[in-house]
Amino acid sequence: MISVIIVHMKQVSLYLLSGILLLGIVGCEPYEPVYTDDLDLVITNYTPDFDFKSKQTYSVPDSVVLISEEIFSGTPQFANPAYGNTIIASIKENMSAKGWTLVDKNQDPDVMVLPSVSQTTNFFYYYSYGYWNWYYPGGWGWYYPGYYYPPTVSSYKTGTLFLQLVDLSDTANVDNLPVVWSGIVNGLAQGGTASVNARIKSTINQAFKQSPILNQ
């Protein structure tokens, strides 16, 4: 059987040393992510019973609305064109690649794509339609048919780009416009203009790439 002895000081030291060494071994925590774009997230969702193939034309505004935390009234602010232009161009490029035809908002488009950005700590998809009255007046609200919702975004020091594809087929008879597809791009709002624009472009491309439902 195991022999019984009184523990000596030498052993106490060894005992402590083994404990300290053990803590040293197990204490290292991997630090990731390494790059800013490791944090980029692209989320898309759509209403499954909407017939996207029955629509062909779309319009898109030439500015990107900047959503703030304050209660909105009057004319909205717009995103810095240095980024806004990239967003609009990327949307047009991708919609065109999917087979959609760009028309003016006065040419009775089937759908419109509304891009907005937010750098607030809390961003909600049910923000006021009033932000868009400058582009497409009508005083509508939103709804997300088919029981789907874009996720609520709540984070700190981040930039969020929100794309809403809105069905315009029944504007005369409804109070709320159906958002039949939505895309959210979220990431750290930091870096030089060129690198942010490169990330905007690649993430918008990704939003369309992961949405084959938009193919014409």
Place this chain on the structure above:
Amino acid sequence: MYKSIIASIVLAFVACNIATAQVQTYGFNYVIGVPTGNKADFVSDASYRGASFEFTYVPDDAFGLHFEAGWNHFYQSLPKATYEFGTLAITGKQYRYSTSVPIIVGINYLILPEAAIIPYVAFGAGLMYTESTLEAGLYSISREAWQFAVKPELGVAIQLTDGLYGKVSAKYYQTIKTEDVKGQSFLGVNMGLAFIVQ
């Protein structure tokens, strides 16, 4: 049910300890965790960050009682990919973390107590705390649970000097599912030292 099992094990442990103290050992182990089952579905990479502390009381030659508290941290990063959930599609990198803290009491049986290399088996039960976190982009979802756990163990102890033993053992932890968290399991490969005190 679980509470009464744990309480009776703890009581037996305390009662024996008070009765006639024979041999007590304290030990530290470095633990490599290999996830299995539901835990492996969440994090499949082995954990090289783990440790456990053991206290063993041996009232006679063969049977003993033990208490252990351990800690293992599992981590895995998933490459940037698109994950689809119905109509929802999410593209991003994922970082998954899971921490397990088993707190177990149980019995040991020394198969060959007089041998130079002492093989032993043990069985324990207790609680395991699990915290699992999934990070994607700037979002983080975390779940934690205290679950009832059982642990069979197989190992060997080798005498290094008087009163000092080296130990290698394999412990398999299995928890019972709770309302929000599935049953968790992993294999802990323990390597460490045990010190005898009277």
